[in-house]
Amino acid sequence: MMTTTVKMMKKTMSVLAALASIATLAFSAMANTFAAEEYCDDELRSMANEVAILVNEVREENGLEPLYVVPYLNEIADIRAVETIEDFSHSRGGQRFTSIIDTEVVDYLAAAENIACGYGTAAETFQQWMDSDGHRKNILNPNMTHIGIGVVYDSESDYGWYWQQMFVETDQVLENQYLPNSYEVVPQAEGDVNGDGVVDSFDYLGLCEYIYKTKNNIPVYMNDAQIATADCFRDGIITEADAKVMVRYLLGEYKKLPFEF
Numbered sequence: 001m002m003t004t005t006v007k008m009m010k011k012t013m014s015v016l017a018a019l020a021s022i023a024t025l026a027f028s029a030m031a032n033t034f035a036a037e038e039y040c041d042d043e044l045r046s047m048a049n050e051v052a053i054l055v056n057e058v059r060e061e062n063g064l065e066p067l068y069v070v071p072y073l074n075e076i077a078d079i080r081a082v083e084t085i086e087d088f089s090h091s092r093g094g095q096r097f098t099s100i101i102d103t104e105v106v107d108y109l110a111a112a113e114n115i116a117c118g119y120g121t122a123a124e125t126f127q128q129w130m131d132s133d134g135h136r137k138n139i140l141n142p143n144m145t146h147i148g149i150g151v152v153y154d155s156e157s158d159y160g161w162y163w164q165q166m167f168v169e170t171d172q173v174l175e176n177q178y179l180p181n182s183y184e185v186v187p188q189a190e191g192d193v194n195g196d197g198v199v200d201s202f203d204y205l206g207l208c209e210y211i212y213k214t215k216n217n218i219p220v221y222m223n224d225a226q227i228a229t230a231d232c233f234r235d236g237i238i239t240e241a242d243a244k245v246m247v248r249y250l251l252g253e254y255k256k257l258p259f260e261f
Contacts, residue, residue, distance in 0.1 A: 048074065048149035050122035051165070052180040055139055055147065058130070064142050068177040073148025073166050076100045081150035081164040084115050085157045101168070105175075106146075108168040112138040117159040125163045143169045146177060171218065185222075187229040190257040191246055193222070199257065204246050211238060234258045 049069070056066040080100060083092055090097045090113060097113050114135045119125045129135035138144070148166040185195035193203040193210075207230050210222055222230065230238055232245035245259040 044151050044153070045074075047122050048077075048151050049180050051126055051149045051151075051163070052147060054122065054126045055165075056180060059140060062140055064140060065145075066179055067144060067147040067167070068174070069180055070106070070146050070148055070174045070177050072105055072175070073146060073168065074150065075148070077148035077150030077164045077166040078152065079150070080113065080115070080166065081152045081162045084117065084162050084164065085152070085154055088115065088117060088162075090115070101166075106168055106170060107172060108170045110143060110169040112141065112144070112167040114138050114163075114165040114167075116163040118161060119163075120153075120161050125161075129165070138165070138167055141167065141169075145169055145171075146174055173217065179223075185226055187225050190229055191232055191249065193226055193230050195226070199246075199249070201250065204243065204250065207238070207243050207246060211240060211243060214238070232258050234260075 052067070052069050059066060080092070080097060092099060098111050101108060101111060114129050116125050116128050116135075119128060129139060144167045146168050150164040150166070152162050153160060154162070185193075187193065187195050188197040189199060191199040191203055193206045196202070210230065212218075227238060230242060232242040232249070233239075235241065245254065245257070248254045249257050249259075
């Protein structure tokens with residue numbers, strides 16, 4: 001009886017050892033698969049765009065203007081993210097990070113950067129920056145006007161994920177600048193410039209701001225749908241004539257928008 005029990009115990013131990021070995025191999029294979037995981041450019045760009053949205057959301061909460069995303073700034077932010085894998089600092093080859101900016105493309109007045117590593121989601125990375133006084137200060141700097149976001153994943157690096165934010169202040173309208181998706185306003189009616197479904201003084205103020213900034217070459221943004229609905233005079237351009245039409249509509253002199261001759 002004792003011999004049978006011992007044999008059964010040995011057999012059970014052998015089975016458990018085999019299962020443990022299989023589990024170890026499975027875990028190792030899973031880990032190797034994760035380490036070898038690659039992310040396509042579209043996935044990384046989507047994650048970067050999510051950061052831009054988070055930046056503008058917190059700026060709005062603090063009464064600040066949103067930052068315009070610029071493809072060129074995204075490109076150099078990606079380069080900086082790659083550079084931080086080897087040298088996690090705000091310098092590059094003995095020079096400041098700003099040496100990467102081509103001033104013929106972006107004639108900036110001021111610039112700042114945030115870098116981060118280790119987190120694999122936009123939300124975690126953004127929170128890491130917001131928990132740091134210096135990084136938070138850059139995100140909420142009222143003078144900054146444009147931003148670029150870079151993100152890279154390197155399975156063989158120390159921290160895997162590396163992120164960069166490139167902030168610039170400029171008085172120029174930069175090529176292909178845009179606001180991230182959550183700020184894509186969709187007008188609900190003619191004259192509804194801000195997309196809240198009601199034509200009121202806020203739309204008038206938004207229209208006047210656009211006219212003023214455009215005339216003075218100050219960065220300002222309205223998407224195609226906003227421009228179409230702001231053209232209250234229907235002459236193909238946004239001018240003081242459109243503002244006058246909207247005022248008369250708000251005062252009840254005109255019964256509908258756009259104004260019809």
